[in-house]
Amino acid sequence: MAERLSVIDLGSNSIRLGIIEVNENKSFRVIEEKKEQVRLSEGFNKNNTIQDKPIQRAIKTLKVFKRIIEFYNVRKIIAVATACIRNSKNGKEVLDLIFKETLIPFKTISEKEESYYGYLGVTNTVDLKDFILIDTGGASTEITHVLNRKIENFISIPYGSVNLTDIFPETKEICNTKNIENFIKEEFKHIPWLENLTQSQLPIVGIGGSNRTFAKIHRALHKWFSLKLHHYELTKNEVFQIYSYIANLSSKSRKNIEGLSKQRSDIILAGMTPLKVLFEITNSNRLIVSGNGLKEGIIFNSLHKDFKILPLIYHDILKTSLENIANLYFLDVNHATRVTEHSLTIYEQLKPLHNFDETDKRILEIASFLHDIGKYVDPYNHAKHSAYLIQNLPIYGVNPKDLVRCSYICLFHENKIKFQQLQNESFITNKQFKELIRLSMFLRLSEQLETCECFAVDSVKIKIKNNEVIFKLFSNNKDYDLETEISEISKSAKLFKKLFGKELKVVK
Incomplete structure (x- = not known):
């Protein structure tokens, strides 16, 4: 059964609420977020005392947050107060009043703790x-x-x-x-x-x-x-x-x-x-x-110490976030991993035909792993849904421009592309769009290698000749004829020639 954690950050300007849900398969997601600007530190410099009006604004907001927390049946509340409470003469009295009105027990964190949680929220993402x-x-x-x-x-x-x-x-x-x-x-x-x-x-x-x-x-x-x-x-x-x-x-x-x-x-x-x-x-x-900042740092700390599901500092930010997403959206990890392996193999063997760099390889790897994530929404035309999710899911360790490029690779690999109809993103040139379509071909071919999702194709060897590229497929199952995979890959021959200028031939 899923458990829920709530974090409240009582800041000097805003109050933030975050509620996360931790599932039995150790995946987690944010299910609610709220922020309200109350300016608790307004007028603070007069005598280092928090004024009555900001206090009442804070209490009013926290009463709303408390009702939201109760609605979600949250198991644990972590509520922290920062600089304004910490540096004020009446900080303790303010927190006592807040507890009396809302029954939310706040802890005033030190400067060191505030810095640490902010660091934790950043270094893990x-x-x-x-x-x-x-x-x-x-x-x-x-x-x-x-x-x-x-x-x-x-x-x-x-x-x-x-x-x-x-x-x-x-x-x-x-x-x-x-x-x-x-x-x-x-x-x-x-x-x-x-x-x-x-x-x-x-x-x-x-x-x-x-x-x-x-x-x-x-x-x-x-x-x-x-x-x-x-x-x-x-x-x-x-x-x-x-x-x-x-x-x-x-x-x-x-x-x-x-x-x-x-x-x-x-x-x-x-x-x-x-x-x-x-x-x-x-x-x-x-x-x-x-x-991400202090609030997320507190969440990461609790996931490690209270829920025992993650290391405190992630060794591989991208891998950790992808694994979490795969568990949340019931991704077929075996299929996703095999398609990713094929994509990278094809990428490497076709290097004489392209000049992509390590960043391109990385976004191809992400797109290949998440190409089916859209099936969670609807299996039909799932590439469109996968593209949307890639742009909006919490995928960490990648900048947002590369995530958009990644989403287009996912979108293009299953759709007929007309160059003049590409959506215009001003940070992506027309030339770069065409390169994304070329990258998407590697994913398209890889998924066609896994058409039956039965791991029939063990490996592929590619030979580049003057006018053609020959894909030779190998299977560990001697009784499997690979005709389905050959037929599927052959459907991409016309587009392959348009993108790479060579005929595509598939043999076993």
Whole structure:
């Protein structure tokens, strides 16, 4: 029987709720997520005391969350409070009042724990060994140096989007950002290990609403709505351009920026400043936005310690997420694995006919493994459903552009392709689309080798001649004639010639 876990993150700006379901086959999925902006730290700087209005907003939201948790019959609740509660004079009283009103027992986590959970949420879902992690919340900013996937150093400074806006109210409108930037630079000067990273050019991974907004605005400007937010990448120049763009807009104009929440528009510039200054100090050249952070880190920690189903730090991020998806959607793993093996074999043996790189090989491998995932929705025309799921499922260790390319390989391998009718993704050129169709041919041929799903074809040897490519099929079953597989592969001969310029011949 499935068990359920709920995590509540009582932040300085927003309260987040996540509910996951853990199945008997050890797969897990998020079944509910909610976020409400309550600005608990609003007015906090006056006397380090949380004000009455934010407290009441938080209680109102948490009562709603409690009803949702009860509806889902959740076994375990992990509720944590962060910087605003931790740094306030009346934090304990606030949590006591919340418990009295909602019966939700909150634990105030330390700076170290907050940094650790954010790191855990990122390192298990972003395929990087060395990076600088910045988590800008409402009342604090955590910076963590990760080396070889382990925390090397961390620091928490008591300034985030809400209380920085209180200190620098001019950031709500068009303003010169020199004052707030100098203020943050002074704070960063007290971090000795940060100075040692000035020439490292390590990528920066950003979590927290303000940092994720960089990606949301960039995605909206380019109309790249098929791209997921997680693992979204921007260059340093793109980050600076968005920052400058916002600084030169009035509060009214900021509310009309696509990708920027109206609720966040008045605090966004102050919230973006720590990341902007971090870029200047470290000389980093790219930002990777993570959709996962503290809440997900707590979930991963609980999956390991409470449910005993996963290692604390995933050795292979992509493999772990694919295995989880396979279990969730009842994928025939034996068939998927065999098709993947055939795809990679064909890819290698046809290298003289293509110039694909290791990234292309990787997305072919993912598409081959997940090519049947759409059968969970509907076996008929399942390639279309597989393509959609690949773009939207939590597949980690791959950037969103490569996931879209992967989805097209899956879509193309079973559909008749007319080049002039391809959907236009502006980050994929027409030439790249045609290359994806060529890649999809490897998957098409591999699935045809497994037409009967009985593992009849043990191996395939490919010989490339001047005008033709010969596939020779081998089977361990001497009584099996392979005629079905030969017939199926022969159906791809016309398209194969169009894509690779050679006749396709199949023998045994």
